[in-house]
Amino acid sequence: MGILYLLHLIGLIWTTNMDFAGLDLGIKAPLLVFPLIYLFGRPLANTFQVQRWFVGANAVALVFCVLRACYTLVTNLINTHGQPGPSMSGFAMSVPFFSSDLSFFLHPTYMAMYLTLALLLLLRYEVHGPWPKRLSGVIGFLLLLGIVLCASKAGWALLFVAGIGLLAERWHDRAMRRMVMWGLLAALTAGVALYAGTDYVHERVDQVVHTFREDAPSDQAANSTDDRRLVWKAATELVALHPLLGSGTGDVKDELLRVYAERGYVEPLRKQLNAHDQYLNTAVALGIGTALILLLMILVPTVSAFRKRDLIMAYFLLLNALNWTVESMLEVQAGVLFFAFFAWLLAMKGSPSSPPRTSSAP
Known part of the structure; x- marks a missing residue:
């Protein structure tokens, strides 16, 4: 986690929007703080x-x-009772x-x-x-x-x-x-x-x-599923444009909004959506190499957890990894803090992964 944060610091070198970069680094701070607590703090x-x-x-x-x-x-029922017009629908x-x-x-x-x-x-x-x-x-x-x-x-x-x-x-x-x-x-x-x-x-x-x-979503799509398909397409174009270094830590949002405007993606532009895929979002910001590091940051500990039969850690990592395919969860505090805190909590010694088996009968 700490390596990912340091890479975002390095990404400041080629970024232009320092205001957004500062906000982004603040949101991602738990990725650095909790590894330091794990290394130097006292276990719970x-x-x-x-x-x-x-x-x-x-x-x-x-x-x-x-x-x-x-x-x-x-x-709602009280407010509509006795009012002219149709009653509330089931929807x-x-x-x-x-x-x-x-x-x-x-x-x-x-x-x-x-x-x-x-x-x-x-x-x-x-x-x-x-x-x-x-x-x-x-x-x-x-x-x-x-x-x-x-x-x-x-x-x-x-x-x-x-x-x-x-x-x-x-x-x-x-x-x-x-x-x-x-x-x-x-x-x-x-x-x-x-x-x-x-x-x-x-x-x-x-x-x-x-x-x-349908083969492709309409540019005027107005539901969450089609919105995601549009922003994934825009993000993929940006990755192809800057495959090695990305757009920079602070410029990822600006670049996505620019593509939305150019392509006429009405809802993604209005909602100012991120890539809605953490791997894509990271690739847009810092290039394919950093996205691969993010993937390894999940895969290596997951394989290790399964080998050690630390199953709750493995399930936790997979829960994040799969959710990251549809949400850019490390771009918001609710996702970063959840991942960093529980990775720290579940990694501490004295936390066996599985309860004792109460019955071995089939």
Whole structure:
């Protein structure tokens, strides 16, 4: 992580927008700070307690978001009652419970990532052991429901990838196998029910289906899936233009916006979108070589974690690596701090990766 930050410092040499470069370096500071804390700081006495706090905080935040959505719905119903015009549609009634309208604290893709890690941590005996089983079950259900309601397509996909990975690794643990299988079944059932019963989820899924059917998105596209395809195309053009050194630490955003304007990409320009792919974003800023270093920064520790059977670290790294293919998460504080903090926390000694097996029966 520290090497990546130093490369961004070197990128100041050929950048012109120093204001944005300073902001970017401030956002990325945890990539340097936490490795230094790991090397020179004192290890935490109980990392599992911190993990319990994280799980509990996610559950509390989700309850707040759901209550806020209920309040919004009731307020909307009261405001439209007795007013001239049509009553609220089913789509309008469901909106407060999904995606950005639900996720008050974070972008929904980031919230889904936080909830997924919280769910993986909750499955560790060292984390859920001190809690009553019913409380752990309720929290697990809340986290699972939250991932579904975030309506993040990446979040949905990664939930099932994580579930399948856990099943493969813990198949001989009967209790864990049942828990994960029931969780996946519940998520699938909830997804099908929401697709059939809510216009919002139906529309989100139909967007993906439509995207795969069309050859290329329209320059006037106005949904998140097509927006990503447009910004990926723009970012790829910039990488081809500056393959070795990139545009510079502070010029990446300016260059992307310039291409959006030249190509007539209305929504990406209006929203001032980044590359929505961390590997592409890094390549645009500092060249293909730095993007490869970023990839190795994930792949090498992941392989090492699997070899050491440090599975929670491996799952955490994969969770970030896969999310980085659809979001430039190291360009915002919510992504940088999440990655740097938990990489530090999970790397500390005295944090075994797997709970003791409670049953070896098939």
